[in-house]
Amino acid sequence: MPHPNELDRNRIKRGLSARKRYLYVSPSVRPVRGGYLIESPCCSRNADENGALIDVALILYDAVSGIWKLFRKNHAVGIWEFYSLYHRLASVIDELSADPERVFWQ
Template identity: 40%
Template sequence: MIRQASVTGPGELVRRRILRELEGRSRYRYVQPDVVWCDEGWQITSPCCSRNVAPDGGVIDIARLEHPEPDVWRLYARDHVAGSWSWHASAARIEELLALVVDDAHRVFWP
């Protein structure tokens, strides 16, 4: 079961930072992604327009960011075939990981 919470204060600032960075993405610029706090991490979802993942359309998982300890952020990509998250990278700063999601030249996050 996925737990979702309404996050305010510092958590909301992180959410807005993620959304602001996503505005610069190179793929799927015509859809509006969403960022929600879910199971101890930030989950990025987006409408699926390419039909590569969801032939009938709908919202798909794009990426997940976790901050398990100070100075460590982890980025996960969604493996849509396996239906699970796979670790992609770790960094001390969230901006470094968001750059991977935004640029995504290899279509890891935006299939």
């Protein structure tokens, strides 16, 4: 199945509803070339003092290797940083939902 697609976009949205941080905001999952961009209002004011919509994560699928690549946004310098590789989308969603190091939901 090519990416992005509605089925996986909805899986990500549903999975993020079980996240551990910032439960009072509604993140969006937008299709981008080769994957999905997760954005959310910034409630903590750590990344944006006005509480604007910020980039949370970028999920890209490598069709050749069958690997999901997860990136986090470094808001201080405004760039995407590679975070990890996953064989299953469910594992990506689990990592984003738990975010034990607070690198995504800042």
